[in-house]
Amino acid sequence: xxxxxxxxxxxxxxERADTLAQIANCCEEWGFFQVEREEGFKKSKPVxxxxxxxERKNGGDHDEKVENVDWEDxxxxxxxxxxQWPPKTPGFKETMKEYRIELKKLALRVLETMDENLGLxxxxxxxxxxxxxxxxxxxxxxxxxxxxxxCPHPEKVTGLRAHTDAGGVxxxxxxxxxNGLQILKDGAWIDVQPMRNAVVIxxxxxxxxxxxxxxxxxxxxVLARPDGNRRSIASFYNPSxxxxxxxxxxxxxxxxxxxxxxxxxxxxxxxxxSGAKYPKFVFEDYMNVYAEQKFLPKEPxxxxxxxx
Numbered sequence: 001x002x003x004x005x006x007x008x009x010x011x012x013x014x015e016r017a018d019t020l021a022q023i024a025n026c027c028e029e030w031g032f033f034q035v036e037r038e039e040g041f042k043k044s045k046p047v048x049x050x051x052x053x054x055e056r057k058n059g060g061d062h063d064e065k066v067e068n069v070d071w072e073d074x075x076x077x078x079x080x081x082x083x084q085w086p087p088k089t090p091g092f093k094e095t096m097k098e099y100r101i102e103l104k105k106l107a108l109r110v111l112e113t114m115d116e117n118l119g120l121x122x123x124x125x126x127x128x129x130x131x132x133x134x135x136x137x138x139x140x141x142x143x144x145x146x147x148x149x150x151c152p153h154p155e156k157v158t159g160l161r162a163h164t165d166a167g168g169v170x171x172x173x174x175x176x177x178x179n180g181l182q183i184l185k186d187g188a189w190i191d192v193q194p195m196r197n198a199v200v201i202x203x204x205x206x207x208x209x210x211x212x213x214x215x216x217x218x219x220x221x222v223l224a225r226p227d228g229n230r231r232s233i234a235s236f237y238n239p240s241x242x243x244x245x246x247x248x249x250x251x252x253x254x255x256x257x258x259x260x261x262x263x264x265x266x267x268x269x270x271x272x273x274s275g276a277k278y279p280k281f282v283f284e285d286y287m288n289v290y291a292e293q294k295f296l297p298k299e300p301x302x303x304x305x306x307x308x
Contacts, residue, residue: 001185003192003200005034008106011113023110024117027211031218032183032202034195035106045069049157066157071224077143096143100235103199104141107169107237110201118211120250128210128248129168129239137240139168144234148180151224159222159230164298165204166290167238172200178228184219192220205286205298206239209278212247212255217298239283246280279306 004026010019026033049066077085077096085093111125131137148159159180174181174194181192181200192200205217222230239245252275279302289301 001190003032003034003183003190004030005036005195005198008035008109011109020113020117023113027114027117027203027207027215030183030185031216032192032200032220034192034198034200036195036198064156069157070160070222071148071151071154071157072160072222073147073149075145077145078141099233100141100143103143103171103235104237106199107141107171107235110169110171111237114207114211114215118214118248118251119254120248124248124250125168125207125210128245129206129237129243131240131243137242139240139243140236140238142236142238144236146232146234148178148222148224148230148232150227150229152226154224154226157224159224161295162219162221163294164217164219165202165236166206166287166294167204167236168206169237170202170204171235171237172202173233174200175230175232178225178230180223180225180230181232182221182223189221204236204238205290205301206245206283209245209302210248212251212275213277214251241282241284241287243283244280245283245286247276247278252276278302281305 004022006019006022006026008019010016023033049069075086077100082093082097085096087093108126111129112122114120115122115124126139129139146160151157151159162184172181174192176194176196176198179191179194182189183192183202202220203215203217207215208217256275285305286301289304293301293304
């Protein structure tokens with residue numbers, strides 16, 4: 001089973017309708033799709049914990065694993081911290097700035113296709129991310145550069161623990177030679193196949209809320225590998241911290257008109273909005289909960305926000 005690949009160039013031609021349908025299916029059924037287009041780590045906490053586990057005396061539990069850490073070395077990039085970007089690699093800052101500009105354009109285009117497929121006004125999702133039409137609370141665009149070094153005991157530690165992404169649209173330029181990324185699909189973990197010149201796109205928790213569950217955020221993880229240095233660049237187009245997130249009233253009205261059947265086990269009902277499966281909240285509050293519960297089931301996060 002392979003992750004679907006979308007040719008975005010067809011959105012501008014005669015195959016636009018078919019391409020929109022493919023994207024809608026990916027968002028509804030997968031939550032993921034692809035668009036064609038070391039030294040410091042040795043002293044890190046994951047390495048220390050793995051060494052301690054392996055050196056533990058008296059044998060111990062052979063199935064014991066390193067918990068609560070990831071076999072990942074990262075640094076974060078944003079427009080606000082560009083004075084802290086790695087300075088030693090010639091051309092890095094200039095290239096990465098250009099790359100981020102193009103990725104942000106792609107993120108906005110992805111949101112517009114979601115608007116169209118959901119039957120929402122053009123720009124609706126991006127407006128929600130920015131806190132309203134005239135808001136000064138701009139959506140956030142950040143980039144995480146990750147390095148997953150070879151792990152001598154990959155059965156004892158995870159490259160990146162299973163989780164869903166908190167924000168909106170995630171665009172990943174992953175290693176095209178060393179695999180490791182997996183998503184949970186129909187109860188089974190499947191590989192996101194490395195693919196040259198492709199960007200992996202997935203939806204975050206806020207898209208799930210705004211679409212009232214039509215588009216789900218999907219569990220994914222990165223496996224530690226015994227050989228090969230895996231590198232990836234993940235960019236996140238997220239709501240402003242002050243943005244108010246809630247199921248779209250237009251979608252709720254459409255679902256009510258269609259007599260949509262709601263499955264109770266998937267619902268975190270908000271009594272103030274008939275048919276809403278998720279509460280209304282400020283994104284900053286969600287991130288405060290997410291920081292404590294990132295690697296736990298996502299449904300309790302929404303319940304916690306309902307209580308705020």
